[in-house]
Each structure stands twice: as C-alpha cells, then as structure tokens.
Amino acid sequence: MSLLQSWRWYGPNDPVTLIDIKQAGATDIVSALHQVPHGEVWTVEEIEQRKHIIEAAGLKWTVVESVPVHESIKTGAADCQKYLDNYNQTLRNLASSGLKIVCYNFMPVLDWTRTTLDYELTDGSRSLLMDWVDLAVFDIYLLKREGADRDYAANIAEQAELRFKGSTPEGLQLLKDNILMGVPTEGSTTIAQLHQSLAIYNELGPEGLRKNLLRFLDAIEETCNESGIKMTLHPDDPPYSILGLPRIATSKEDLLYIIENNRSVHNGICFCTGSLGAGVHNEDIAAILKAVGHRVYFAHLRNVTRVENNNFYESGHLKGDVDMYAVMKELVAINQQRTDPIPYRPDHGLQMLDDLHKITNPGYSAIGRLKGLAELRGLEYGLESSA
Numbered sequence: 220m221s222l223l224q225s226w227r228w229y230g231p232n233d234p235v236t237l238i239d240i241k242q243a244g245a246t247d248i249v250s251a252l253h254q255v256p257h258g259e260v261w262t263v264e265e266i267e268q269r270k271h272i273i274e275a276a277g278l279k280w281t282v283v284e285s286v287p288v289h290e291s292i293k294t295g296a297a298d299c300q301k302y303l304d305n306y307n308q309t310l311r312n313l314a315s316s317g318l319k320i321v322c323y324n325f326m327p328v329l330d331w332t333r334t335t336l337d338y339e340l341t342d343g344s345r346s347l348l349m350d351w352v353d354l355a356v357f358d359i360y361l362l363k364r365e366g367a368d369r370d371y372a373a374n375i376a377e378q379a380e381l382r383f384k385g386s387t388p389e390g391l392q393l394l395k396d397n398i399l400m401g402v403p404t405e406g407s408t409t410i411a412q413l414h415q416s417l418a419i420y421n422e423l424g425p426e427g428l429r430k431n432l433l434r435f436l437d438a439i440e441e442t443c444n445e446s447g448i449k450m451t452l453h454p455d456d457p458p459y460s461i462l463g464l465p466r467i468a469t470s471k472e473d474l475l476y477i478i479e480n481n482r483s484v485h486n487g488i489c490f491c492t493g494s495l496g497a498g499v500h501n502e503d504i505a506a507i508l509k510a511v512g513h514r515v516y517f518a519h520l521r522n523v524t525r526v527e528n529n530n531f532y533e534s535g536h537l538k539g540d541v542d543m544y545a546v547m548k549e550l551v552a553i554n555q556q557r558t559d560p561i562p563y564r565p566d567h568g569l570q571m572l573d574d575l576h577k578i579t580n581p582g583y584s585a586i587g588r589l590k591g592l593a594e595l596r597g598l599e600y601g602l603e604s605s606a
Contacts, residue, residue: 222518222554222599223247223562224592225281227583230254230269234578235585237276243589244596247281248273249322249564258289258302261309266316281562282517283313284322284489285453288435293327294419295431303435307442314446320516320562322489324453325432327464328408328416329399331456331494336397336581337570338532344571347582348532349457349497355379357398358462361391362410364417370463375528400581417463425465429476432467436481443485451489451517452477457531458498470500471507478514487514490550493521493566496541497531505545512553519566520546520595533567533582536591537598547598551606565591 226245228237230253240248252261252269273280286309289302313321324330334357338348355375358367360383368376383391399407420428436450443450458469467473474488488511495501508515522539525531537543554561568587570579577584 220554220557220560221603222550223281223560224596225249225562225564226588226592227284227564227566228273229580229583231272233583234580235583235588237273237278239585241277243585243592245278245564245592247279247562249282249284249562250280251283251285257287258291258305260305261286261312263312263315266312266318270316270318280318282320282322282451282564283318284517286310286313286321286323288323288325290328290416292435293325293428293431294423295427295434303438306435307439310439310442310448311446314448319446319448320451321448322451322453322517324455325428325435325468326455326466327420327428328413329462329464332398332461333581334394334397336400340532340534340569343575344569344587345575346533346569347567348530350530351375351528352378352382353394354398354461356383356386356391357394359383361395362413362462364414364463367463372528413462420464423465425460425467428465429467432477433480436477436483436486440481440483440485444483449485449487449516451487451515453489453519454491454494456491456494456497458494458501459529469498470495471510474507474511478511487516489517489519490515491519491521491566492541492543492546493519493523493533496523496539497525499525499529503545504541505549508546508549508553512549515550515553516561518550518561518563520563521566521568521591533569535569535594536565537594543595544598547595548602551599551602563595565595 224245225247226240227249270280291299291302333347334350334353335348337345355371356379454468455466460466492504496504522534522536522541523531524534524539565588567582568591570584572586574584574586
C-alpha cells in the first residue's frame with residue numbers, strides 16, 4: 220500500500236488550478252474554507268460545495284488544512300466556550316461529508332514566519348528565508364517590543380542596528396509585510412493586534428499555552444471519537460520562540476508530551492519535516508518520526524538548509540539538512556502497518572522556471588511543488604521496489 224500523494228489547494232482563487240494539480244500526478248486534495256472567519260462554523264452546504272468542485276475535477280478532498288483554532292481558545296479567554304462549541308460543530312459537519320483528517324496548529328497569533336519571500340538561490344530559483352537579523356530589525360525597531368533587544372545574541376542585535384540604519388522605508392515596509400503576512404486569502408495581522416496579543420501571552424507563557432492546548436483536545440475528544448475524525452497538530456514554524464510569543468510544538472519532547480497527555484487516538488501529528496528541520500536542536504528528523512509515528516496521520520515533506528546564526532532557507536525537497544531518504548523510509552514503514560494510507564504533500568516549493576514570471580502564493584507555486592512531488596514519488600517507489 221502506497222502513501223497518498225496530495226496537494227494543498229487554496230480554493231477557486233488559487234492561481235494553481237485543480238487541472239494543474241491533476242497533471243502533477245496528485246490524487247488527493249488538502250484544502251480549507253479560508254473565506255470563513257476564524258471561529259465561525261463551517262456549514263455543511265459550504266463544505267459540500269467545495270467537495271463537489273474538487274470531485275468534479277476527478278480528485279478527492281482528503282485532508283482539511285486548516286480549521287483554525289480561534290485565539291480565544293489558545294488564550295483561554297472568557298468567550299472560549301463559544302468557539303469550542305463552534306469548532307465541535309464544524310468537526311461534526313466535516314465528518315458528515317466524509318472528511319476525517321483535520322490539520323491545525325496552536326501557534327500564537329502568527330502562522331509560519333519568514334523574513335524574505337523571494338530569496339534568490341544560485342540557480343536563479345527563489346525560496347523562503349528566515350534571517351534572524353531581519354527578525355531582530357522588525358522586533359526591536361518596527362514592533363518596538365519591550366525588552367526585545369535582550370532576546371537576541373549581542374552580535375545579532377548589533378547587526379540589526381546597522382541593518383536598520385541602512386534600510387530604506389520601502390525595505391522596512393516589505394519586511395513588516397512579510398512577517399505579518401497571514402495564510403493566503405485570510406489576511407494579515409497588524410502591529411497593534413500583535414501588541415495586544417503580546418500582553419496576553421506574556422502573562423500566559425508556554426505552560427499556560429500548553430495547558431490550553433490540552434483543554435482544547437479534551438473539549439473536542441468526544442466529537443472526534445464519535446465521528447472518527449483524527450486531528451493532526453502541525454509543529455511550530457520556526458521551531459523557536461519568536462517576537463516574545465511562546466512555542467510548545469518544537470521538538471520530539473514537545474510532541475511526545477502532547478501525545479502522552481491526551482492518549483485518545485484522535486490526537487495526532489502532522490509531521491512537517493521542514494518545520495522541525497529548521498531547528499538545530501532537531502538533529503535526526505527520521506528518529507523523531509519513529510518516536511511519534513504511531514500518531515502521524517498526515518505529513519508535510521520539504522527540506523531546509525541551515526546557515527549561520529540559525530538562519531535557514533527552504534531548499535529542494537531532496538537537497539538540504541533533512542535526510543529525506545531516511546524520513547521517507549520510516550514513513551513508508553509506518554504506512555505499511557496501517558489499514559488506511561497516510562497522505563503526504565510536497566510542502567512549499569521553489570519558485571522556478573515559468574513561475575518566476577507569475578504571481579504565486581509564497582511557497583505554493585506550481586512547478587516547484589510538481590518537482591518536489593515527482594522527487595518524493597520516485598523516492599517512495601524506489602524504497603517500495605527494493606523492499
């Protein structure tokens with residue numbers, strides 16, 4: 220039994236069409252109703268409409284990514300029960316339409332964060348980059364977070380001061396836009412909103428956030444068990460605390476803690492090799508997969524190359540600091556023990572060839588992901604054929 224080859228599709232406004240995806244060789248779709256505001260119920264009618272569009276193209280909607288967790292749930296705000304009730308109803312509605320795998324994250328305020336969205340590689344393709352000096356420029360001089368300068372090594376803070384002084388207003392605005400960028404089609408966070416959230420999370424801290432994640436999992440457990448839904452938590456990206464915001468899903472230890480403190484089978488992991496691979500503390504990604512593999516129901520496969528000062532950029536799927544051969548070998552072995560195949564998708568992709576001249580969602584251009592899927596497909600085929 221082979222893994223399911225899937226592809227993230229942002230809906231009818233995605234510049235990558237379902238026909239493009241079908242030609243790339245994917246069979247299954249990862250999608251979400253991004254037009255629904257966070258915290259509101261996804262209706263059966265809206266779910267069925269999206270499902271019909273996908274099936275009409277000869278594909279199958281297999282994974283929901285994401286049903287966003289409202290900030291009130293993450294912070295344990297007074298109105299969180301309303302959003303927990305809405306989340307449960309959305310899960311029931313998804314299950315009634317046959318959707319049983321839901322990806323989500325518990326990152327405060329921001330989703331994945333990069334400082335440059337068009338970093339040019341030596342071959343002319345473009346990638347996503349995290350530069351800690353640029354992050355410090357934003358944190359210290361644009362966000363102006365109290366005590367931010369103390370959160371960076373002295374050499375990073377010094378370089379940030381020089382870079383800020385040498386920056387143009389246009390360059391600083393671009394940096395701000397990149398960091399505050401939301402998921403495509405959902406909109407960005409503002410500086411004012413980020414300051415409001417910082418005050419809350421400073422008081423909450425990582426232990427409070429971890430406690431609220433476990434409360435969330437407890438609150439949806441009955442619904443998941445009744446409907447057969449499996450939740451898959453996406454690791455934090457990058458796997459470090461940034462901008463004073465806590466992170467609680469950054470390592471093998473974090474993931475095991477979450478699994479062991481809610482032992483329901485619905486409590487699963489979306490195993491993202493790029494998010495975990497960006498951390499120098501996560502030396503052996505395949506070993507982490509082996510440790511948590513019994514709860515992995517979905518996988519994001521991409522690679523990163525780490526450079527000085529913990530900076531990293533996203534590289535080709537088979538080229539980087541993640542040993543993708545070892546990861547795929549372990550994932551194939553886990554999949555052979557299942558009755559239902561594990562879906563994976565080529566996560567992100569270099570902007571390359573004709574896509575360099577198109578407007579694309581950062582990380583989600585067509586050709587780079589097509590190349591990634593082809594490489595991953597070949598790697599899986601080789602492993603299965605030689606077993």
